[in-house]
Amino acid sequence: MVGKKEVEKAYEKIAPWISKTELEKSLHLSSDETEVFMKLECHQRIARSYKIRGVMSKLLSLKEDEIRRGVTAVSSGNHGAALAYGGNLLGVERVEIFVPETTPVPKVQKMESFGAKVNRVGKNFDETHSFAEEKISERGLVEVSPYEDEHALAGQGTVALEILGQNPRIDTIVVPIGGGGLICGIGAYAKEFDPGIRVIGVQTEACPAMADSIRDKKCYEYYESGQSVCDALIGGVGRLPFKMASRCIDDVLLVSEKAIKKATVSMMKDERIMCEPSSAICYAAFIENRKIFEGRKTALVISGGNISWEMARGLLKECDKEE
Numbered sequence: 001m002v003g004k005k006e007v008e009k010a011y012e013k014i015a016p017w018i019s020k021t022e023l024e025k026s027l028h029l030s031s032d033e034t035e036v037f038m039k040l041e042c043h044q045r046i047a048r049s050y051k052i053r054g055v056m057s058k059l060l061s062l063k064e065d066e067i068r069r070g071v072t073a074v075s076s077g078n079h080g081a082a083l084a085y086g087g088n089l090l091g092v093e094r095v096e097i098f099v100p101e102t103t104p105v106p107k108v109q110k111m112e113s114f115g116a117k118v119n120r121v122g123k124n125f126d127e128t129h130s131f132a133e134e135k136i137s138e139r140g141l142v143e144v145s146p147y148e149d150e151h152a153l154a155g156q157g158t159v160a161l162e163i164l165g166q167n168p169r170i171d172t173i174v175v176p177i178g179g180g181g182l183i184c185g186i187g188a189y190a191k192e193f194d195p196g197i198r199v200i201g202v203q204t205e206a207c208p209a210m211a212d213s214i215r216d217k218k219c220y221e222y223y224e225s226g227q228s229v230c231d232a233l234i235g236g237v238g239r240l241p242f243k244m245a246s247r248c249i250d251d252v253l254l255v256s257e258k259a260i261k262k263a264t265v266s267m268m269k270d271e272r273i274m275c276e277p278s279s280a281i282c283y284a285a286f287i288e289n290r291k292i293f294e295g296r297k298t299a300l301v302i303s304g305g306n307i308s309w310e311m312a313r314g315l316l317k318e319c320d321k322e323e
Helices: 004-017 051-059 066-071 080-088 103-115 126-140 150-156 158-166 181-193 207-216 239-247 257-271 278-286 309-323
Strands: 023-025 036-038 072-073 095-099 116-119 170-174 198-204 251-254 298-303
Touching: 004 051, 004 150, 004 158, 004 181, 036 158, 051 080, 051 150, 051 158, 066 072, 066 150, 072 080, 072 126, 072 257, 080 095, 080 103, 095 103, 095 126, 095 207, 103 116, 116 170, 126 298, 150 158, 150 239, 158 181, 158 298, 170 181, 170 278, 181 198, 198 207, 198 278, 207 239, 251 278, 257 278, 278 298
Parallel strands: 036 298, 072 095, 095 116, 170 198, 170 298, 198 251
Antiparallel strands: 023 036
16 A cells, blocks of 8 residues: 555655656746645656656666566656656666557657667557557566556655645645546655645546546546547556545546646746646646635646647647637
């Protein structure tokens, strides 16, 4: 079971390998009674994503024979890039990543630049995952999952450890949800630190997999999603996060694709922060639900910054036209 103690142990291991990212106040969103802070995981060195925390926590737990076999992951981009980078740091000779055909080219290039073999298969994350399961077993690789592994979840929970160390007055943490590993790692730590802290998840309306799983009390490991600008948040929910959800998540907010696009642009223009839509979704959730955050001290987890210039430019043009 992942809890505060496990997160603290993970942090001791991974601290030399990660950046302690800034918890920066948003002057644009804050008011006299409501304070909003951004945990800038988009500023993680090289990886530009919180994923390096879970990856390093898992890799540092492996035995020598497991390292020799090689490691692998199914990823929409950021997790694969983090695994390729982490493997490179630790001298892992064989790193193989399975990604959807739609994965942005810059993310694929980043993985390859660290020596990983990248397999582009499947139209979406769920198709890729289904294909990869058989191949991973055949090749004898050790899978590094961002949401089905307690070491990985403990590593991701170090985001909360840093937030509450940087500002112990934080009473609300807003987290994007894909497979659910990040929010459950954060919730596991935060709820033991102070049970009164609210942990709120955010999903795109195009893929409310966790929201539906919680509502229906059924884990949707595979989920038919609509078109989304949030490639990192598409697909089903992990079994482990689903089991942890009731004690780690207070609420899940759904955000429209239009709001996510506008928030990504607003972060560029108003905050001077480049982040991907899958991170800006937290910024969008605050804007669309200001009332529930009134009088609170909120941390938005800006989980990654791997946005291509082509996407950024396209969103800027699209939002400028609407204005």
